[in-house]
């Protein structure tokens with residue numbers, strides 16, 4: 480998915496997104512528990528990659544982390560800056576992060592890789608792997624599925640991933656998978672989350688989980 484398509488799709492429906500998802504209160508309690516427990520493992524600077532309106536950025540800041548957010552969509556970044564004036568938000572793309580190599584203790588990518596074509600997902604993950612220091616954390620939230628497949632997302636085409644396949648992509652990108660989570664239930668699309676740690680070596684170990 481081209482970045483300009485993603486940006487324009489969310490820009491066109493930004494108010495709707497803000498109304499529906501712009502508050503941490505609209506997130507699932509078990510997601511809050513997962514992000515909070517992951518946050519407790521981190522030290523150093525943290526990036527909320529694809530922060531949208533900044534609700535998770537603020538959630539991480541409230542847990543004592545030095546966190547900033549970036550997103551493609553100007554309306555989201557503006558809203559985040561207004562809502563959370565003490566936090567730092569920037570317009571930016573995962574594929575070219577304005578951060579030094581190994582400068583981050585962690586990256587949160589909460590539903591922000593969902594529009595990447597599977598063949599394009601290596602580029603953002605390579606950037607995440609570049610900026611996260613060895614031992615630092617990555618948390619990816621995504622739409623779970625039995626196969627890698629596109630679907631009609633309200634903004635623009637989204638992709639479902641089986642946990643095992645996305646885990647393998649993370650391993651290839653330089654991460655060790657720590658935990659995987661899935662959730663199904665009425666009113667929710669099947670959800671997946673993976674926590675991973677930046678490896679220091681080059682070799683890919685077995686996937687944990």
Ligand SMILES: C[S@@+](CC[C@H](N)C(=O)[O-])C[C@H]1O[C@@H](n2cnc3c(N)ncnc32)[C@H](O)[C@@H]1O
Pocket residue numbers: 482485486489500528529530531532535549550551552555571572573574588589590591592593594603
């Ligand atoms: C489904 S929203 C999730 C936003 C936020 N993480 C949340 O949980 O509400 C996906 C977000 O990822 C951002 N995004 C997608 N691809 C991106 C890219 N290549 N670089 C930066 N942001 C991107 C979109 O602009 C959008 O705000």
